[in-house]
Amino acid sequence: MTTQPDTESGGPLAGLVVIDLSTTLPGAQASQFLADCGADVIMVEPPGGSPLREIAGWPGLLRGKRSITLDLHDVDDLARLRRLLANADVLVSTMRPTSAARIGLTAEVLAERYPRLVTAMITGWGSTGPWAGYKGWEGLVLAKTGVMHAKRQLTKRPGPAYVSTPYASFGAAQTAVHGILAALIERESSGAGQLIESNLVLGMGSMDTYNWFYEMVLQRYPDAFEPMDSAYDNQDRPQAYLVYALLSAPTKDGRWLQFAQVSPRLMQAWLIELGLVEELANPKWKGFPMLESVELRTEFWEMMHERVGARTYDEWQQVFETNHNISAEPFRTPDEGLEHPQVVHDGRAVIVEDPELGAVRQPSTMIHSEGRPLTSVRPAPRAGEHSDQISSWLQELVESPATDGAATHSLPLDGVTVVEFGTMFAGPYGATMLTDLGARVIKIEPLEGDNIRSLVAFPEAGGAKVLQGKESVAVDLTSPEGRELVYEIVKRSDLVLECFRGGAAERAKVDEASLKKINPDLVYLSAPGYGVDGPYAQRPAYAPSIGAASGISVTDGGNATTPPTDRADLRRKAVTMHTAGATPAVQSDGIAALGVASAMLVGLYAKRKGIEVPAMVTTMIGTAAQALIAFNTNYADRPEIPKSDDQFYGLGALYRLYQASDGWVFLAAPTEKEWPGLVKALSVYVDLESDERFSTATARRDNDGVLAETLSIVFAGRRKQEWEDELTRQDVGCVAAAEANPESVLQTDPFFEAGYSVEAVSPIFDEHRRLAPLNKFSRSLTKADAGCTIGQHTRPVLREIGVEEARIADLCERKIIVCDD
Incomplete structure (x- = not known):
């Protein structure tokens, strides 16, 4: 006891x-x-x-x-x-x-x-x-x-x-x-x-990578840009240029692959492998990937499908093993995600013996330390x-x-300094979340800036969200002088976040061992896509590929990864799987970023308590597995996991979308205790109480299709907002479904007034609305800053570490640093 x-x-x-x-x-x-x-x-x-x-x-x-x-x-x-x-x-x-x-x-x-x-x-x-x-x-x-x-x-x-x-x-x-x-x-x-x-x-709002500012630009300049809020048109033809880099395609033997060749270097390698570089010399492809007509976009897309489909899955695996600039993941179920070679290598799937259930396979801890799970899973x-x-x-x-103690009203992470080495979104946005809590985050950028800044056609819109609250120091990390400047910053910092592929931090001499020689009290987190070593450590990791590898894409996309029956079926399934893994609003990048922030805070808390967490690592694929723990925890006689119907209405008659007279509503009354309230609320429209087909939970399950048809007729008779107002007034879960992207919805007046977005002032976008801080505290404060330009803080940070003005000017002249102040 x-x-x-x-x-x-x-x-x-x-x-x-x-x-x-x-x-x-x-x-x-x-x-x-x-x-x-x-x-x-x-x-x-x-x-x-x-x-x-x-x-x-x-x-x-x-x-x-x-x-x-x-x-x-x-x-x-x-x-x-x-x-x-x-x-x-x-x-x-x-x-x-x-x-x-x-x-x-x-x-x-x-x-x-x-x-x-x-x-x-x-x-x-x-x-x-x-x-x-x-x-x-x-x-x-x-x-x-x-x-x-x-x-x-x-x-x-x-x-x-x-x-x-x-x-x-x-x-x-x-x-x-x-x-x-x-x-x-x-x-x-x-x-x-x-x-x-x-x-x-x-x-949910934290997960969008870049679409917030894309939507904002469209609203501000309605005549300057042609909106394109979906990757494909209503005939399943490509509209967005990223569909080439993020191709979802079946192999010759019917195995669907998710490619992610997002950067220019990776895309070039991809086109060479497909034998399409020579094809691009043809004037008809001028401007690729931004082709002029839907016919041309579709033709090139189908050529890529043909080239992928000319090889078997095993043949493509050979390519991936020999050329690390080309990478694709097969679409896995959540259970299969725990069998991924990198997951197995890292020990990120564990078997726990349960006294009644026997062996239970599940993800290990989100954080690993010294190559092992942070604790033993019980x-x-x-x-x-x-x-x-x-x-x-x-x-x-x-x-x-x-x-x-005095009941202070300050920022909870006031005084904490973080140095960030990383690009794009998955790791760096984890540090962004800490800025709202008061941490100072110094982002070490290459002289040309993080690639995410140019991801969207409008200048800086792609990186505006991930750069919120940060200080940009643009420095040539490959030069000895640039590296020494960074070391001086690290000496005065509490935590380093590194988000490179495996081995890259060591090559850049900003790995944990190197930096702890400079600052022994440093908290250090590595947050790669796959791992710090192992079979996939050298591969690039992007949200769609991690979504495919972990099971997220299959969870959202259902049965679309079965072999296509014809050309039309291939198109439709390709669109479904792209939507499942590459929709900006919710995807693996956002999931990974949330885990990075959690791990950084664990490291900071432990340090304050005198506890060392050496070689601390989170990975995109490991955190994605955590997000799916309700789906990928597996054991003998596991109950069936509810799945959406083939038309993606929902999980059953009492938890699904219904068409109203002017749009759609979502009904959520799936539990036994909610049935009486729904029956009462709808009694003026339909008599559900006396219908024996719906008299018990078992009867409702057996007659789910009939119940859905009955409710479909009811909901079609009124406007969606009328249903939301009437049913929520009676404590029944029902809302009008928005017909706009969430990054746009959260900027609207009702959501702004409800506190989901707040005002910020940017050096690029002036006054604008941004996502609100993700927590509210009863006593502590939060802040909501905007983004920064490349090198905006190089000069003041270097002054702070004792670099004189004359030397700063010389470093700028020799392109060791960039100062934008």
């Missing part, structure tokens, strides 16, 4: 006690990450067990935690919860604001009763604003914010398409982790806890397994003393 917090797992968060009241995916994923890092996570489950146990992947989601059964409607059990909270460090909850207030989980009550407690409230829509009372189902958020519109080309039918990957839940989970760790770091100086809030809307508990153990511990505890 234990009389203290569980510390069996070790790890950088060992000794932290986390009380987990979560009943939905984002909370479970947040506390799973904390448990994976060594925290003692105590799940509070209702009698009969948590609803989370109905998810097929529950053994992965609940792993490493302890479980106590408490009925929070019972006075004595509520008192036990309060005693737990009085002796805990962190509380995680996914309750709706009204439910949380009922048991005293408001910022004011928490601050009074539990002054050192850090509380993370994860909701669908936030605790304030016009949608705060809406139910927080993922589908509702993705429909109302426009994600289902952005993914509409998953299907040939008109209208939005259901999205299966839980992007918003994973985003909200990781942003909650960011808030928790930032608040814990701040608590080290203030002694005080606080309440932080994350929500699914902002969690089985999930049975419901209430540790009730007696934890109750005995509670009886021996005394109330924690009140804090003597």
Whole structure:
């Protein structure tokens, strides 16, 4: 019998006690990450067990935690919860604001009763604003914010398409982790806890790579650019030039591959391999890849398909193994994603022996250290397994003393300096998230700037989001003088983020060993696409290829990777799989960035506690596996994982899209307890209560198609906003589906006024709206800065490290640095 917090797992968060009241995916994923890092996570489950146990992947989601059964409607059990909270460090909850207030989980009550407690409230829509009372189902958020519109080309039918990957839940989970760790770091100086809030809307919004500013430019200059918000037209013909670099194509033996030849160097190698360089000498292809007509774009696209289809999968594998400038991934299911050669090499898939389920395969910890998982993954508990153990511990505890710390109102990461080596989005945006929390991030850029700056035709629009809040120091890192300047900056920094391919940091002499000789107290995180070594470490990694490798694309795209039956079928499937993995709004880049920020904060917190986490690594493919843990946790007799129908309406009659008279709505009433409310709300339109086909949950499952047809007739009779207003007023989950991309939707007045976007001032875009900081704190502050130009901060940073003006001028003259000030 234990009389203290569980510390069996070790790890950088060992000794932290986390009380987990979560009943939905984002909370479970947040506390799973904390448990994976060594925290003692105590799940509070209702009698009969948590609803989370109905998810097929529950053994992965609940792993490493302890479980106590408490009925929070019972006075004595509520008192036990309060005693737990009085002796805990962190509380995680996914309750709706009204439910949380009922048991005293408001910022004011928490601050009074539990002054050192850090509380993370994860909701669908936030605790304030016009949608705060809406139910927080993922589908509702993705429909109302426009994600289902952005993914509409998953299907040939008109209208939005259901999205299966839980992007918003994973985003909200990781942003909650960011808030928790930032608040814990701040608590080290203030002694005080606080309440932080994350929500699914902002969690989803964090994932867009560049489309926010593309949409903003279109709105500002409506006559200057021709909008192109989809990669293909309605005849499945290519419109966007990136479809060539991001080709989805089947091999001769029917295995679909996802290519990702995004940079000019990679695209050149790709065209040489396909034997198309000579073809481009023909004047008809002038301007490639921006070809003049849809006919020319389609012709070249089909030539590429033919060249890919001329070789078998094994023949293409030979190409990838011998030419690291050409890379493609076969589309894998989530289960197959854990069999990826790099995942296996890195030990990012583990087998955990469960006392009842037997062998359970699941992703390892998101963070690895010294080539191994951060902690040993332990089985999930049975419901209430540790009730007696934890109750005995509670009886021996005394109330924690009140804090003597001053309740400061500063930025939680004030004083933290990060140096970033990396390009594009997946790693660097992790550092961007820390700027909103107060960290100073110095981005070391090549003299010509990060490639992402030129990804979009409008100057700087491609990189504006990832550069928010950063200081740009443009320096030739390949020159000894440039490198020495960077070393001086590193001496004065707390953390280094490196996002190169395996081996590149060593060649550039900015690897962990080199930099820790300069600054032994440095926290260092490597965040490559695949790994720091191993079979894929040298390969370029982009969102579509990682989406294919991990199972994200198949999760969203369904059965589209079966061999094509004819030319039209090939076109349609190519469009579906491109949409599944390459839609900018939600993809593997954003998922990876969220994990990078979490890992950086773990390293910072550990350092403050005197704990070293050497050779700390996150990878794009490893973090993508974490996002799919509810799908890829596998064991004998695993229940069937719900899948979208072939037309991408949704998961069933009670969780899907319906066509209204003027557009589409998304209905979310999938649980047994929600059925009576839906029946009552629709009673003036249809009598569902007396229909025996729908009288029980089993009957509704057996007659799901009939129920969907019945509801389709009902919803077609009114306008979509009328349905949202009427049904949400009766606490039924239903929203009008947006018919614009989410990056545009979040900039509109209603979403701005609700706090999902804020004003910033950019040296390029002047005053504009940007995504709001991803957390709200009850006490600490956040900030929302804009992006920067290439080398904008070179001169002031060099002055700060003691470089004289005359030398700065000389360095500029000799092109060792670029100063844009």
